[in-house]
Amino acid sequence: MLNEELLAILACPQCKGPVRLTAQQDGLICDQCRLLYEIRDEIPIMLIDEAKPLDNED
Numbered sequence: 001m002l003n004e005e006l007l008a009i010l011a012c013p014q015c016k017g018p019v020r021l022t023a024q025q026d027g028l029i030c031d032q033c034r035l036l037y038e039i040r041d042e043i044p045i046m047l048i049d050e051a052k053p054l055d056n057e058d
Contacts, residue, residue: 002044014048029054
């Protein structure tokens with residue numbers, strides 16, 4: 001699980017907007033860009049090239 005302080009300062013690398021934790025706590029979602037940034041081994045992968053487009057609302 002991500003530290004609340006870290007989550008508060010993370011931003012989408014594409015639009016610089018806020019991100020939110022998924023319900024399963026396995027990724028971060030940017031609602032503005034509709035992208036999912038995975039969390040692997042408790043590390044958020046905040047790379048635009050590795051982000052996955054969202055098909056459905058999480």
